[in-house]
């Protein structure tokens with residue numbers, strides 16, 4: 001039923017065989033040819049050589065998959081093209097029409113590169129390295145083994161690394177990302193690399209393929225697609241798709257899954273890739289890496305998408321505090337903030353900062369509206385509210401301030417009406433000031449200038465500038481909408497509240513591509529720090 005249908009080949013490994021000798025040529029530099037010191041071949045020869053090299057690598061990967069029991073439907077084509085300066089870009093396309101429910105690939109877990117399956121597992125265990133770091137060391141080690149590595153042909157089709165901001169220089173981060181949600185760095189999870197599955201590109205909210213983890217002894221799916229009751233729980237706040245057997249965020253797809261199946265004598269467990277909607281022949285087949293806005297996409301995977309429905313903007317509590325200080329005394333702001341907290345309100349938290357989300361349509365989260373409302377209450381009313389709270393610990397239903405009760409905004413039929421009541425003229429003015437303050441983070445260039453630069457920018461030759469501009473533009477458009485929301489006074493429309501709910505759209509493989517990119521980045525850093533080198537093909 002399954003056949004690998006890709007016709008390409010193995011790239012001769014030209015690197016040294018010494019262990020831990022890996023050379024990651026920077027993507028922006030031309031590849032090193034043995035005759036580079038003499039005469040560089042003409043451009044058309046170089047593209048022909050690159051195409052032949054791509055073919056050899058994919059052909060080698062195809063043979064490797066067969067050897068390791070990975071079954072890839074002959075309806076799939078692994079397509080390679082040279083993107084930009086000699087980079088190999090891979091995508092997966094449909095060779096014929098695919099129907100919903102078609103299983104297009106089966107991947108034994110033993111073929112996945114994890115800290116447990118790597119030849120360096122004992123070293124990594126001894127050094128007690130876990131998570132990404134452990135996997136990155138496994139990757140560096142396997143690369144250092146060259147053709148001796150079990151994953152040699154798989155590693156040959158992987159790019160040296162993706163240019164995620166983690167690998168940008170500090171001046172690049174400061175100049176390209178200043179003001180954006182990416183000007184801080186975040187946490188990652190997971191620990192497994194899944195051959196073939198890693199080759200699918202991402203499409204936001206429109207993926208064609210899902211992963212399923214199957215134990216052949218039980219014949220039951222244990223993934224993503226299992227538990228249909230969960231599949232429809234849109235808007236439950238958990239916007240991360242669940243990946244097969246990548247149960248815990250800290251565990252990820254760990255080698256322990258593999259150990260368990262082999263030690264217990266159960267049939268080995270496979271990952272299956274299933275088409276979830278019809279795909280026409282010739283069209284690219286997409287996975288989803290999750291319901292992610294552009295900041296998260298750029299952060300984790302090194303690219304952005306225009307018109308991303310999951311874009312969001314944050315306003316730090318610090319900005320609100322500064323705005324308060326521009327109008328009121330420090331004591332005023334402190335007392336009102338403390339009352340707001342007493343009413344059990346808070347913002348969102350990430351690492352050390354507390355912030356408020358502004359949705360794609362420019363609607364601020366209600367906690368911010370309540371805070372601004374309390375900050376702006378006349379002193380007398382504030383004292384009255386404070387007194388009411390001190391006496392009973394809560395705002396009574398009969399009180400003038402019942403509108404401010406948290407329950408007023410929690411799934412009651414009056415929730416939208418209550419939000420509108422918060423939008424007094426002074427709250428709307430405050431929102432405009434916050435929008436101005438947030439906007440100032442982007443530096444002197446206006447949104448229009450950003451758009452002009454974006455239109456003149458070439459994605460292939462300057463991907464960092466392209467993606468950072470797209471991120472800035474996406475975020476600044478949200479600020480524009482926040483301004484409109486404030487100016488219109490009560491811009492909360494039915495549509496707005498609908499889109500604000502983040503949908504859980506399908507369950508793609510979040511972990512594998514994320515790991516794929518991050519582990520490459522960490523492996524590149526390890527290699528640079530320790531001067532580990534090999535020649536890449």
Ligand SMILES: C[S@@+](CC[C@H](N)C(=O)[O-])C[C@H]1O[C@@H](n2cnc3c(N)ncnc32)[C@H](O)[C@@H]1O
Nearest residue numbers: 089090162198199200201202301303513516517
């Ligand atoms: C798991 S890999 C997918 C295979 C990859 N295209 C390759 O050439 O090997 C993830 C990487 O693919 C690229 N990618 C995936 N989806 C993309 C998209 N929608 N637009 C641009 N690049 C994308 C990004 O560079 C990302 O870091």
